[in-house]
Amino acid sequence: MSEREGFFVGDLLTDCYVFEGDGTRPILEENVKVLYEPGLRRVSLPLEVQRWRQAIQAEEERRQAAGEPYRWNNPRFALENIVLSRTDEDEAPVVQLSLCDADYFDFLATSVNLDTPLREGEPATLRTQYLENTDPVTAPAFLSCSFGVNVAVTTGPDRQMVFARRSATVAGHNTERWNSSVNEGLAAIHDVPEDGSPISLHAVARRALREELSVQDEDAVELELLAFALDLRNHQWAAFYRAVLPELTADDLARRRSRGVEDKWEHDQFRFVPADPDSVLDFLLEEGRVWTPCGPALFYLALVREAVLARGGNRSGLLDVEAAERRAMARRASRQTA
Structure with a gap:
């Protein structure tokens, strides 16, 4: 089993470990350092994983040639290391990420195959060999060939929180599960600045908003980085953002999506839920709703941030969310016994 604990929402224990x-309080943009030098290092795959990757590439090429739906490869990153620190003056969080080159087929060969036997007839898997009974935070880079930016979105004028369900078209184990409002994986073709400046996770969050909700660069967005987390089930790292759209309503977003967005195919359902803690927690804990490992944790932390701001910055606002959580649990228990 993993040495890191999952995240509780009510009695729902998720496979999400909140690392920072x-x-x-937000993690300031200037306190996130992304270290990456294009072409300097490429992730190294074990021999067994190399074979899986070759098989994936051959199958996708066959599908493309046959006119069947196929997955395309694109350059990504592997996370070599994540380091936490604090500023000298006020001990604000500082996070440093070290990346090397990888691609989408590397990701498919690892994350999708965590429980596949490494050798026929033997029980050893990537999970048992590299993740169980050890600290997954220190797992080798080849297991971390994807870094996601997940955003919890709230509309400003009508105070609606946005929930999205991933479509069956998306690869991996999170298909047809409810997830963050928008999410994107770091991609070299999109996220490495041409001027040589460092990769910006805030810029990736804005890209996610544009590609999946058609929130344009000129739209006002209040954006805060809340946390870094690790999906323990699929071993995928993520940054958690909260975004408030002060000038856009739920109807505005629905109309924009109806006219087409860049990555509309990635989600098959959206829900707009009143952004108060009771309504959001009822939605999170609704019986039968299937979530990605980190979706509930993201929205919970977004509620905490909103409650802290409502108290004028008093961090005890998290107690207001805990109280709403208890009320949501009581309502669910009442429905189950009715």
Whole structure:
């Protein structure tokens, strides 16, 4: 089993480990350092994983040639290391990410095959060999060939929180599960600045908003980085953002999506839920709703941040969310016994 604990929402224990951040204060953009030198290092795959990757590439090429739906490869990154620190003056969080080159087929060969036997007839898997009974935070880079930016979105004028369900078209284990409002994986073709400046996770979050909700660069967005987390089930790292759209309503977003967005195919359902803690927690804990490992934690921390701001910055606002959580649990228990 993993040495890191999952995240509780009510009695729902998720496979999400929050590595840094609790929602009470943002992690400032200038305190996130992304170290990456294009072409300097490429992720190294074990021999067994190389074979899986070759098989994936051959199958996708066959599908493309046959006119069947296929997955395309694109350059990505592997996370070599994540380091936490604090500023000298006020001990604000500082996070440093070290990346090397990888691609989408590397990701498919690892994340999708965590429980596939490494050798026929033997029980050893990537999970048992590299993730169980050890600290997954220190797992080798080849297991971390994807880094996601997940955003919890709230509309400003009508105070609606946005929930999205991933479509069956998306590869991996999170298909047809409810997830963050928008999410994107770091991609070299999109996220490495041409001027040589460092990769910006805030810029990736804005790209996610544009590609999946058609929130344009000129639209006003209040954006805060709340946490870094690790999906323990699929071993995928993520940054958690909260975004408030002060000038856009739920109807505005629905109309924009109806006219087409860049990555519309990635989601098959959206829900707009009143952004108060009771309504959001009822939605998170609704019986039968299937979530990605980190979706509930993201929205919970977004609620905490909103509650702290409502108290004028008092971090005890998280107690207001805990109280709403207890009320949501009581309502669910009442429905189950009715």
